Every structure is written in C-alpha cells, then in structure tokens.
Amino acid sequence: MTSVDVEQEENGLRIVSDATCTFCGCVCDDMQLTVEGDRITKAKNACVLGKAWFFNHHIEDRPEATIRGEPASYEQAIEHAAQILTSARYPVTYGLSDTTCEAQRIAVAISDWIGGIVDTTTSVCHGPSGMAFQGVGEITASLGEIRNRADCLIFWGGNPAESHPRHFTRYSLTPKGEFVPRGRKDRYAVLIDVRRTKSANAMDKFLQIRPRSDFELAWVMRAMVRGVEVDPAAEKQIGVPLSEVREIVDRMMESKFGAILFGMGLTMTRGKHLNTESVLALARDLNTFKKIPSRWTAKPMRGHGNVTGADNVVTWQTGYPFGVSLGRGYPRFNPGEFTTSDLLARQEADAALIIASDPMSNFSQAARDHLASIPVVVLDPKLSDTARIAEVAFTTATYGINTAGTVYRMDDVPIPLRPAFESPYRSDQEILQALETRVRQLKREQAAGTTSV
Ligand code: SF4
Numbered sequence: 001m002t003s004v005d006v007e008q009e010e011n012g013l014r015i016v017s018d019a020t021c022t023f024c025g026c027v028c029d030d031m032q033l034t035v036e037g038d039r040i041t042k043a044k045n046a047c048v049l050g051k052a053w054f055f056n057h058h059i060e061d062r063p064e065a066t067i068r069g070e071p072a073s074y075e076q077a078i079e080h081a082a083q084i085l086t087s088a089r090y091p092v093t094y095g096l097s098d099t100t101c102e103a104q105r106i107a108v109a110i111s112d113w114i115g116g117i118v119d120t121t122t123s124v125c126h127g128p129s130g131m132a133f134q135g136v137g138e139i140t141a142s143l144g145e146i147r148n149r150a151d152c153l154i155f156w157g158g159n160p161a162e163s164h165p166r167h168f169t170r171y172s173l174t175p176k177g178e179f180v181p182r183g184r185k186d187r188y189a190v191l192i193d194v195r196r197t198k199s200a201n202a203m204d205k206f207l208q209i210r211p212r213s214d215f216e217l218a219w220v221m222r223a224m225v226r227g228v229e230v231d232p233a234a235e236k237q238i239g240v241p242l243s244e245v246r247e248i249v250d251r252m253m254e255s256k257f258g259a260i261l262f263g264m265g266l267t268m269t270r271g272k273h274l275n276t277e278s279v280l281a282l283a284r285d286l287n288t289f290k291k292i293p294s295r296w297t298a299k300p301m302r303g304h305g306n307v308t309g310a311d312n313v314v315t316w317q318t319g320y321p322f323g324v325s326l327g328r329g330y331p332r333f334n335p336g337e338f339t340t341s342d343l344l345a346r347q348e349a350d351a352a353l354i355i356a357s358d359p360m361s362n363f364s365q366a367a368r369d370h371l372a373s374i375p376v377v378v379l380d381p382k383l384s385d386t387a388r389i390a391e392v393a394f395t396t397a398t399y400g401i402n403t404a405g406t407v408y409r410m411d412d413v414p415i416p417l418r419p420a421f422e423s424p425y426r427s428d429q430e431i432l433q434a435l436e437t438r439v440r441q442l443k444r445e446q447a448a449g450t451t452s453v
Contacts, residue, residue: 013041019418021046022098022305022400023053025410026164026171033420040401040420047165054401059423062383062395072392074426074434081353081377081392082438086446088351088375090327091116094340095357096314097307099379100405100417103428104306104313107355110436112317113443115327117349120310121357122322123339128267129300130311130321131335132276139283141259141297143411148177149295152255153189154248156279157214158263158301159197167301168202172261179257188251192217193265205248210239212270217245218278224249225285253291260298267300276300302410305400309408344370352376355428356399360385377435379428394431397423405429 019031021043033054034042040054065077072080085091093111096104097120111118122130146153153172160167168174173189180186191203192214200206209217217238223230224246235242252258260283266275279298286296302308311321318324320333336342340359343349344367351374360368361384371389378390387393397403402423406414 014421016418016420019420020400020407020415021050021053022407022417023049024164024305025302025308026166027305027407027409027415028166028170029415035420038421049165054420057398057401059425060382060395064395064425066390066393068391069388074394077392077394078431078434078438081435082442084351084375084377084391085110085114085116085353085435086439086442088114088116088349090343090349091351091353092340092343092349093118093353093355094359095121095355096310097121097304098356098399099306099428100399100403100407101306101309101313101414102405103355103399103432104310105317106429106432106436107353108314108317110353110432110439112326113436113439115329116325116353117338117340117343118314118318118322118324118326119338119340120307120314120322121304122307122311123335124341124362125264125303125307126267126300127322127335127339128273129262129276131273132280134320134333135273136277136280136284138280138299139287139297140299140412141295142413143171143409144413145257146259146297146411147171147175149179149257150177150259151180151187152252152258153187154192154252154258154260155190155199155203155301156192156260156262157194157265157267157269158261159193159199160261160263160301161197161199161202163263163303164301172259173202188255190248190251194269205244207240207244207248210237213238214266214269214275215271215278218275218282220245221249221252222278222282222285225253225282225289227289252286252296253289253294256292256294258286258294258296260296261301262298263301264303299411306407308410308412309406309414312408312412341367344368350374354378354380354386354390355432356380356396358384358386360389379431381425395425396431397425397427399428403427403429 014035016033019033020029032044043054063071065072174184176183189203190205192207194211283296283298315321318331323335323339325332325338347370375391377392378387379394380387381398400417
C-alpha cells in the first residue's frame with residue numbers, strides 16, 4: 001500500500017537499488033535487492049543476518065484484523081481499539097523500535113491523547129544509556145566521521161562481529177578513510193569484555209575483565225587519563241594487570257580521533273547507567289586531558305533497526321527517550337516507575353497498545369501474566385506471542401521491505417527506506433493515523449459528556 005520505487009527490471013526480475021536493511025542498528029543503505037513476485041531472492045551487500053531478514057520475509061496469510069482472535073473488518077478493529085484505549089485509566093504504549101519514525105510520532109500523539117505511558121524497547125536494552133545521556137551528556141559523532149577519522153577504537157561490552165556483522169567493514173575497523181588511508185593498519189583496536197568472543201580475533205588487544213567490574217575499570221582509566229595515582233588494589237577488582245590498562249590508556253591518549261563503542265555488556269550489568277556514565281565521562285576526560293590535538297566520542301551500539309529513531313522521536317515530543325508518563329498532561333520521566341516491564345509486573349496498566357514488538361516472548365513471567373489479563377491492541381506483521389493474546393490485532397506491512405519512511409541509524413543519522421514490493425496489509429503509520437483520529441473524536445466526546453465511554 002506504499003508505492004515501490006523500482007529502478008530496473010532484468011529478465012522479469014525487479015531490482016531495487018540502495019534499499020535499506022532494517023534488521024540491526026547499522027541500517028545499511030546500500031542493499032541491492034532482486035525481487036521475484038513477493039519474495040526477495042537476492043540481497044547484494046547484505047550480511048548473513050541481513051540476508052536472513054530479507055529472504056525469510058513473506059506475506060502472511062492472515063486476516064487484516066482480528067478481535068479476540070476472530071477476523072474483523074479494519075473499521076471494526078479501529079473502533080474497538082479506540083474504545084479500549086480511551087476507556088482505560090492507565091494505558092501503556094510500548095514497542096516502536098521496529099517501525100518508522102512517521103509511525104512512532106503518531107504513537108506518541110495517541111499516548112498523549114489518552115494520558116498514558118509511552119515506552120520503547122530501549123527500556124530493556126540501552127535504557128541505562130538513555131539515563132546516562134540525561135545525566136552526563138553525550139559526545140557524539142557520526143559513523144562517517146568514525147570511518148574517516150578514527151585511529152583508535154575501543155569496543156566495550158559487545159560483540160559486533162556477530163551482532164552487527166558489517167560494522168567493522170563498513171563503518172569502523174577496516175574501511176579506508178580520509179585520515180586513515182590504510183584502513184585497518186592505521187587503527188588501534190581494543191575489545192573490553194568479560195568473555196572472549198569472535199570480535200576479539202579482529203582486535204589488536206583483548207582485555208578480559210572480571211564480570212561486573214566495568215565501572216571500576218572505567219574509573220581506573222579515568223584516573224590514569226587525569227594523572228591520578230591508581231590504588232594497586234584495583235587490579236584485583238578488575239581482574240587484569242594495571243600495566244595492561246596503562247598500555248591501552250597511553251594508546252588512547254596518543255590517538256587523534258577515538259571512539260568508544262559500547263554494548264549491552266556495559267549497560268545491562270551491575271551498575272547499569274552508572275557504568276555508561278563513567279564511560280561517557282571517560283570520553284569527556286580524554287577530550288580535556290589530551291596530550292595532542294584529538295577528539296574522543298562514545299556511542300552505544302544499538303540493536304533494533306529503528307530503536308534510535310524511537311529514542312529520537314519520543315525525545316522530540318516529550319523531552320525524554322523512553323519510560324515517559326503523559327498522565328498528568330505533561331511528560332514525566334521515571335525509569336522503573338514508567339517502564340513497561342516494571343509497571344506490568346506490578347499489575348498497574350489496564351490496557352496496552354503494542355507496536356512492532358513482542359513483550360510476551362521476552363518480559364518476566366509476572367509482566368506477561370498481567371499483559372495477558374488486560375485488553376491489548378497489537379500491530380505486527382507476524383502472529384507473535386503478543387498478537388496471539390491480543391484483544392485487537394492488526395496484521396501490518398513490514399517496514400523497509402513493504403513500506404517507505406524514515407529510520408535512524410545508531411549514530412542518529414536519519415536514513416530513508418526504499419521498499420522492495422507492496423504488501424496487501426496497511427502500514428503501522430496508516431493504522432495508527434486512523435486510530436489517532438478516532439481516539440481524538442472519542443476524547444472530545446468524553447470531554448463534552450456526549451459518550452458513554
Ligand atoms: S549489518 Fe545489520 S543492517 Fe547491515 S546488512 Fe547486516 S543486519 Fe542488515
């Protein structure tokens with residue numbers, strides 16, 4: 001239901017150039033897709049994860065909408081969903097990391113009209129980073145800058161070789177750049193992690209630290225950068241010789257452009273947002289106490305295709321990236337209180353709008369039990385576990401493959417989508433727009449006292 005921009009036709013096969021893969025936060029926009037009917041049969045430039053994303057995509061044979069599992073018309077489903085959301089006292093909107101920014105902004109508007117919570121999957125991945133940005137700030141850079149300038153890379157608490165397979169080759173480790181003309185040879189790369197992963201093989205140095213000692217290591221490094229004497233007892237805590245840390249810090253201070261790229265191994269272990277704050281502060285220190293003219297940046301490695309867009313859109317509209325309550329008519333940010341997994345586990349929400357996410361497959365048992373006991377509206381291309389328990393479920397077109405729109409790469413750069421072929425199902429944006437219109441009407445009627453909702 002979105003016009004598809006086909007560049008060439010070859011032997012009856014359609015070729016879509018410069019398409020975008022939305023499987024991971026790298027959002028590679030150099031795909032060349034070969035389309036046969038409603039299947040993608042070739043995906044040039046895609047990594048193994050991207051190929052699986054494109055090749056496994058197929059149009060589901062499902063009703064456009066269901067109410068309590070029974071097929072319903074689109075109009076009936078919109079009406080029923082709007083009634084659920086407007087009659088709830090504590091509704092929550094959740095998900096949003098696998099849809100377009102255009103859909104995300106309407107979801108925030110709906111949350112505002114119904115005075116609910118708006119939360120994204122960030123709350124269960126890089127939420128602590130979002131809190132750290134609010135507290136410490138972020139020294140940012142685009143992946144283009146890193147590609148063209150970075151001569152020192154510190155990967156911390158992540159395994160990009162397997163989670164973001166093209167990151168090394170397209171953005172960070174191996175590409176030749178304007179100021180690093182010899183590519184890999186001009187870069188010094190370190191992996192800091194609690195276990196050896198495939199990524200370690202691509203590094204100059206692997207620092208295997210004790211589990212749950214990221215915070216201590218970051219502070220040891222900060223001390224070294226600032227010229228403060230480090231207590232030798234710290235060595236036992238972090239589990240590596242201080243001389244090895246000193247060697248890395250010296251290389252960092254001698255580099256011209258450095259990037260710390262951190263994953264959930266940093267943000268979701270003991271210390272959480274304090275870990276991220278200490279790494280962000282380390283980047284700040286490196287910029288302050290430098291030996292040569294240089295610049296350091298620290299960026300999270302984001303997972304879902306448009307989770308960065310979700311952070312951006314929710315922040316544009318509320319001032320905060322996730323876990324926001326609009327119940328008092330103005331935004332309040334309080335992770336723990338307004339994050340979906342927590343408030344569901346406490347049995348607080350009385351209705352939910354779940355967009356492009358499957359909390360029934362990954363939330364705690366307590367949260368899942370409560371979600372299954374309240375009316376839920378789901379938008380999803382697949383019959384997910386959450387769609388199975390939904391009061392109202394919409395089958396949607398898949399963003400990037402079937403629908404156009406905008407997504408944000410993990411470095412906050414917006415990327416346009418070029419869909420490969422049309423879907424018989426509506427996009428999230430179209431459904432949410434219809435839902436928002438009906439919610440607005442019902443809220444007006446409620447305010448005027450002309451409805452029994
Ligand atoms: S690195 Fe990520 S965005 Fe790029 S092709 Fe692979 S899965 Fe897709």
